[in-house]
Amino acid sequence: MPRRSRPLTTVVATVALAFTVLLGGCSSVVSGTAAADPSPQPTQGPGADPVAWVDKVCGSLIPMLDAAQKTPNLAGVNDLPTIKKSFSDYLGAVLSGVQQGRSQLGSVGSSPVAGGNETVTRIDGLLTQFEQSLGEAKSRVDGVDPNDVNAFQGALTDATTSLGKLSTSGASLGDTSGYVRLNKAAEAAPNCQRLGR
Incomplete structure (x- = not known):
């Protein structure tokens, strides 16, 4: 016996009923007004603002930079104990800036973009x-007898060499050029711009 085709209206009605059942189970009305997600944006890792994150990284270098720029004015000072104390205080301030920077760097958390964690490690x-x-260098300056001119001069030379290395190596501290997104974030971060100047 040949199969009878169903009338078109029956097929359409069946399909319509199927869609109604499917869509009816998925649609509902939610009362209230739309609002932003109350959860704050993360400060580190995926989803964090790369500019804010890299600004903290660059900010960790500011204490060292500020301390290093406050060189003692020893023009016209001939008293070696005074020179020793001034130079020791200066080295201590820069050392403290480095330590403070390391502490701040340790609290920036994981990077939201590629290359950030490697940069922090470097x-x-x-x-x-x-x-x-x-x-x-500070220990050597502190331990030297300022009346022993040759030893004192050697200690100052060593300390100056250490500061020179800091200055030379420091030029590459904020280099993010190998990482496009990190570099763009650094270009927009105020502390990174300050370091660049």
Whole structure:
């Protein structure tokens, strides 16, 4: 017996009923007004603002930079104990700035963009080297007898060399050029711009 085709209206009605059942189960009316997600944006890792994050990274270098720029004015000072104290205080201030920077760097958290974590590791490694060499230079200056001119001059030369290394290595601390998104974030971050100047 040949199969009878169903009338078109029956097929359409069946399809319409299926859609009504499917859509009816998925649609509902929610009362109230739309609002932003009350959860705050994360400060680190995926979803965090790269500019705010990298600004904290660059900000960790500011204490060292500020301290390093406050060189003692020893023009016309001939008293070696005064020179020793001034230079020791200066080294101590820069060392403290490095230590403060390392502490701040340790609290920035994970990077929201590629290359950030590697950059933080590199910066922390350099700051660790600075901390060690500045600590050694300060200890040498503090331990030298300022009346022993040759020893005192050697201690000052060593300390100046340590500061020179800090200055040379510091030029590459904020280099993010290998990471496009991180570099763009650094270009917009106020602390990174300050370092660039």
